Amino acid sequence: MQIHDRYNLTRIINARGPFTPLGVSRSGDFVSKRVSEALGKFFLIDELQDKASRAISRWTGAEAGAVTHCTSASITLSVAAAMAGESPEKVAALPDTNGMPNRVVLPAGHAVNYGHSILQDLRLAGAKPILAGTEQRCSREDIENELTHKDTACLLLVSSRLVKGESIIFQHAVEAAHRRGVPTVIDGAAQDMRVKELLATGADLVLVSAQKYLAGLTAGLVIGSAELVRAVRAHELGIGRGMKATKEGIIGALAAIAQRETLDLTNWKDEQDKKAEAFVRAANKNKNIEAWMEPDPTGLPFSRIFLRIKPNKAGIDAKSLQVKLRASKPSIWVMKDRYGSDQIGLELVPLTDDEIKTIQQRIIEIFK
């Protein structure tokens, strides 16, 4: 019996990307098998963490790594590490930051909302978020001015398509922080495919989700300086208790990393391009739609598809198309951040040919 039938659940076709309210991503057979082998067993969690650290180093070239419950947890714990280090008294004191530097500087356009505000991840550790510049623009001077304050614990940068405003040269921001002895953390939750580039900026920690494009179980990977990774782990005995990595999360991450290391990226990229090109060709046969591909704005190695809905007899616009797709069976979820220009977006990366065909047929039926 299929799991959705067993529990009477809504079947989903997820063309929205690694979206948390939809269960994020699909783990493959290799990850499932490793995780199911682990579920009935006991482990030394410290030993699993050590293995994860070595696997993360092998994969990324970083000094060390650790696993947390998710990237949201990794953000809170990285900030905790920057403020309190490994001191048992300070670990126990958080989120009370008395006597610790507690300002976390971030460009105003990086105060992203990925389901909640990232600023809450900082406040959860007791940190005080300091926004540099404006949402539209944050210059190097804006960042430097905030970094000079003596209570600055770290600089936080976000690498995501959710970021707003003029783009920032990460390397310059990292250099500015390091000139003042301030560590830098990059939230690259969905950027596991660019993790080496993010580390090459000189950042002290790069945070990625194990369950987004990496397609492991829900877990956060903290990657970078051995000293800060140790400090992140020290907070497992403090505010990190509720953010702990599970045995299945760590085994899932180990399996997902092993799989990523053998991925033929050129082939993978070709496959993604072919899928997207075929979709665009088919969609453009529909006289109610104009379709095209757009590369990921942050440099991830694939394109998304955008559909502009032309004024049509049925009176269907982007918003009503999205509502009708969602009401379909299975329920089809698309990206809806461009209603203003009457567009919807689709990400086909995890989808099968059959699922893509279902989306195409459904769009044709809706305009009939």
Ligand SMILES: *Cc1c(COP(=O)(O)O)cnc(C)c1O
């Ligand atoms: C998804 C996301 C997160 C949160 O990651 P989780 O692993 O779901 O906690 C944080 N930051 C950004 C930019 C994200 O896209």
